[in-house]
Amino acid sequence: SSNKKRVKVYARFRPTSKFSHDNISFDKDGKVINIHARKNVSSEVVNNQLLNWSFRVDGILHNASQDQVYDTVASDMTLNTLEGFNSTLLAYGQTGAGKTFTITGATENYKHRGLIPRAIAQVFRSVEERSDHAVQIQISYFEIYNETMFDLLSTLPESETASTYDSKLTIVEGEDGSVCIKGLSMHQANNEGEALNYLFEGETNRAIASHALNKNSSRSHCIFTIHVRSKSRTESNAKYIHSKLNLVDLAGSERIGKTGSDGLIKREAMYINKSLTFLEQTVIALADKNREHIPFRQTKLTHALKDSIGGKCFTTMIANVYGEASQLEETVSTLRFALRMMRIPVQPAITEHYDPWLLVQEMEKEIMHLKQELEMNNTLANRSQISYDMLSESQIADINKQVRMYLQRKTTEIDVRNLRQMNMVFEQFRNVITEMEQDIKDRFRSKFVLLDKSDSEALIALQKAGIPLDEDGNYLGSTQAAAHGGGKQKHPTSPKRRSGKKSRAGGSPTHRAPISPSLPAPGDHGPKGIKSGAAHSQVVTAQTDGAESTKKDECSVSGELLVDDRSHSRPSTPPPRPVAFENFKKEQGCEIYRILNENKSHLQSKKQIVHNLAHAVNATKHMIDGTRMALERKQNERYEQGEFVNEEGETVIDEEEFQLITQLKNLKQTYRHDYEELRNVKSEIDYCQKLVKQCTQRLVLEFDNWYSESYMQKNGEANPLSWSVPKPGVQHPMRLQLANIPLSSEDEQDKFQRLQETMLGDQEEIAFQNARMRVHRRKVNEQAMNQAQPARRL
Numbered sequence: 001s002s003n004k005k006r007v008k009v010y011a012r013f014r015p016t017s018k019f020s021h022d023n024i025s026f027d028k029d030g031k032v033i034n035i036h037a038r039k040n041v042s043s044e045v046v047n048n049q050l051l052n053w054s055f056r057v058d059g060i061l062h063n064a065s066q067d068q069v070y071d072t073v074a075s076d077m078t079l080n081t082l083e084g085f086n087s088t089l090l091a092y093g094q095t096g097a098g099k100t101f102t103i104t105g106a107t108e109n110y111k112h113r114g115l116i117p118r119a120i121a122q123v124f125r126s127v128e129e130r131s132d133h134a135v136q137i138q139i140s141y142f143e144i145y146n147e148t149m150f151d152l153l154s155t156l157p158e159s160e161t162a163s164t165y166d167s168k169l170t171i172v173e174g175e176d177g178s179v180c181i182k183g184l185s186m187h188q189a190n191n192e193g194e195a196l197n198y199l200f201e202g203e204t205n206r207a208i209a210s211h212a213l214n215k216n217s218s219r220s221h222c223i224f225t226i227h228v229r230s231k232s233r234t235e236s237n238a239k240y241i242h243s244k245l246n247l248v249d250l251a252g253s254e255r256i257g258k259t260g261s262d263g264l265i266k267r268e269a270m271y272i273n274k275s276l277t278f279l280e281q282t283v284i285a286l287a288d289k290n291r292e293h294i295p296f297r298q299t300k301l302t303h304a305l306k307d308s309i310g311g312k313c314f315t316t317m318i319a320n321v322y323g324e325a326s327q328l329e330e331t332v333s334t335l336r337f338a339l340r341m342m343r344i345p346v347q348p349a350i351t352e353h354y355d356p357w358l359l360v361q362e363m364e365k366e367i368m369h370l371k372q373e374l375e376m377n378n379t380l381a382n383r384s385q386i387s388y389d390m391l392s393e394s395q396i397a398d399i400n401k402q403v404r405m406y407l408q409r410k411t412t413e414i415d416v417r418n419l420r421q422m423n424m425v426f427e428q429f430r431n432v433i434t435e436m437e438q439d440i441k442d443r444f445r446s447k448f449v450l451l452d453k454s455d456s457e458a459l460i461a462l463q464k465a466g467i468p469l470d471e472d473g474n475y476l477g478s479t480q481a482a483a484h485g486g487g488k489q490k491h492p493t494s495p496k497r498r499s500g501k502k503s504r505a506g507g508s509p510t511h512r513a514p515i516s517p518s519l520p521a522p523g524d525h526g527p528k529g530i531k532s533g534a535a536h537s538q539v540v541t542a543q544t545d546g547a548e549s550t551k552k553d554e555c556s557v558s559g560e561l562l563v564d565d566r567s568h569s570r571p572s573t574p575p576p577r578p579v580a581f582e583n584f585k586k587e588q589g590c591e592i593y594r595i596l597n598e599n600k601s602h603l604q605s606k607k608q609i610v611h612n613l614a615h616a617v618n619a620t621k622h623m624i625d626g627t628r629m630a631l632e633r634k635q636n637e638r639y640e641q642g643e644f645v646n647e648e649g650e651t652v653i654d655e656e657e658f659q660l661i662t663q664l665k666n667l668k669q670t671y672r673h674d675y676e677e678l679r680n681v682k683s684e685i686d687y688c689q690k691l692v693k694q695c696t697q698r699l700v701l702e703f704d705n706w707y708s709e710s711y712m713q714k715n716g717e718a719n720p721l722s723w724s725v726p727k728p729g730v731q732h733p734m735r736l737q738l739a740n741i742p743l744s745s746e747d748e749q750d751k752f753q754r755l756q757e758t759m760l761g762d763q764e765e766i767a768f769q770n771a772r773m774r775v776h777r778r779k780v781n782e783q784a785m786n787q788a789q790p791a792r793r794l
Contacts, residue, residue: 012062033054074089077314083350104199279302310345
């Protein structure tokens with residue numbers, strides 16, 4: 001019973017021909033390790049050092065195969081993960097003791113595969129057996145190298161994360177104490193083969209190095225996690241289980257004197273030993289029942305394993321030991337750490353969650369049930385006319401009509417039957433008042449152009465446009481402008497008008513139409529100006545369309561003539577590419593070039609709209625800040641003078657404060673509307689930029705093909721396996737014609753798969769070998785592509 005309440009520890013000895021039988025022995029029960037060290041008699045000083053140790057663990061794995069290790073240590077943990085428990089398996093020990101071989105195994109031999117491939121196979125076997133559960137499997141894999149976390153699966157082509165292998169990850173803690181790695185990619189695995197692909201992909205990205213004790217020493221701590229999300233198919237509740245299985249390959253502790261490391265490898269060893277030391281301190285703190293603070297945040301390793309060591313998680317550690325006489329001191333140190341791990345208590349618990357969408361559906365059913373009970377109570381109380389449903393469009397329109405009649409003094413009361421209708425009455429009051437205010441603003445803007453004097457950028461833009469303004473932003477008449485600027489009088493004088501903080505010379509910051517560069521003459525009127533402008537716009541559009549149609553006809557005619565001329569004769573010396581490109585845009589590529597120019601013009605207009613909207617949003621934000629400050633000052637004055645409360649206990653405010661509140665609310669609504677429109681236009685700009693890029697690429701590609709066919713080939717034919725020879729000083733894209741090469745009906749991959757199916761009988765072994773070959777083939781192709789790219793000369 002005590003084993004179920006603490007961390008389990010197993011000791012695995014690395015097979016070696018130099019095993020020290022004189023120093024290491026085991027008891028018959030297979031759980032006690034006895035170590036005896038010989039006393040150093042050559043030293044003249046008194047040596048009272050301890051020479052005999054005895055360590056009791058949960059099991060000893062001496063000369064054990066990979067199958068025995070998995071069945072003893074990890075098989076039950078994998079099943080517990082599928083049941084909903086979090087589980088963690090750590091491999092700890094000195095460098096070269098076999099930690100990576102235990103966790104990952106050797107990919108060259110299927111029988112030597114480690115705990116991770118075996119756990120993956122067992123997970124998917126168990127999923128197939130659990131037909132009454134819908135199970136989703138996800139894989140994540142990251143390493144901690146020199147106190148920096150890296151995603152080992154971010155190099156996959158199908159990875160959805162924007163991060164690369166060089167980007168850093170961060171640790172985020174949840175309210176329930178769970179740990180999440182922000183930026184870590186999660187990959188869906190639908191079968192065993194896909195999960196093994198992710199394992200082999202991460203293995204190729206790990207940091208390894210060579211030293212005296214290990215030719216392939218891991219230089220980082222790696223954590224491979226299998227995430228399981230399971231939901232019952234038979235139960236109709238919203239509960240589901242989310243658990244994870246962490247398989248941790250810790251970097252080995254090193255002694256610089258034995259490994260002979262220097263330079264970068266020495267620096268890596270310092271980081272490894274530091275993180276393992278802090279891990280030991282954390283383990284000691286967890287084993288102490290009287291300890292209040294646990295130093296999880298000292299290193300990235302302990303912080304990432306905060307919810308995986310002890311607590312509600314099944315935790316097991318494999319102490320990998322190097323059983324030679326020269327490594328006796330490191331063996332004792334590893335087994336001491338194992339005893340400390342065994343003192344950590346655990347209380348595993350199933351991690352249950354609830355689907356929010358299903359909870360919403362259950363709440364909606366409960367609401368319908370409560371509504372039915374209310375309707376029944378109202379019927380028994382003779383109040384059947386009361387309804388608790390949402391108001392229909394006709395009911396809302398009827399309330400709006402009653403509100404308008406009330407404002408026009410045609411009625412003195414409004415029919416209200418429940419709280420929902422009362423709220424709708426107030427909302428319709430607000431909508432009607434907002435429409436009235438907007439109507440007044442539109443009438444005012446049809447006669448004047450408003451400008452905020454505090455907006456210095458708008459004032460400077462108007463002055464550059466030629467509109468006479470004084471230093472305070474007031475519009476100057478013709479005489480005043482002549483006197484102010486030293487110019488001559490051109491128009492009759494007009495008196496200066498001021499209205500609060502607005503003037504007739506500017507534009508409203510929330511007005512999204514472009515500001516007119518000049519003020520209308522006294523005799524002009526709004527409707528006439530609008531009609532004449534519309535007519536002018538129609539004329540210009542018609543002329544433009546006519547010019548474009550004429551240009552298309554000319555382009556088609558010139559293209560036909562050029563084809564005829566080119567079929568008869570071809571110049572002996574090809575023209576320069578820039579000159580040929582200009583001719584191509586006017587003749588064969590005129591249609592693509594026209595579409596490109598239209599897209600560029602459309603993109604430029606959208607950018608101008610974004611500029612105006614951004615200016616309006618910023619101006620509205622400044623006005624919101626100013627209104628909020630004025631409202632705060634007004635509220636502070638009311639607090640200092642004392643608040644007035646009516647008979648119902650509500651606070652009474654004056655008219656000025658009410659206007660500030662209304663103005664602030666309207667400004668916020670305008671700000672949200674403008675900001676949303678700004679986001680929409682920006683998305684349109686992204687689409688336009690994509691179209692411009694596609695048109696440009698298409699134009700260049702068509703020109704390259706036309707130029708090669710017209711000037712770079714002789715007699716209209718080319719060697720199917722020869723590269724085009726460029727002219728001196730001219731760069732051309734390389735093309736390789738493979739049309740005449742006969743292809744085999746069965747490639748090497750098909751032959752390999754057919755051979756595998758005949759030689760390998762185990763389906764799990766076939767998935768293992770296929771995953772390893774796919775990852776290896778992709779890496780080779782990437783290296784070949786990188787080497788095949790020619791270097792550019794500057």
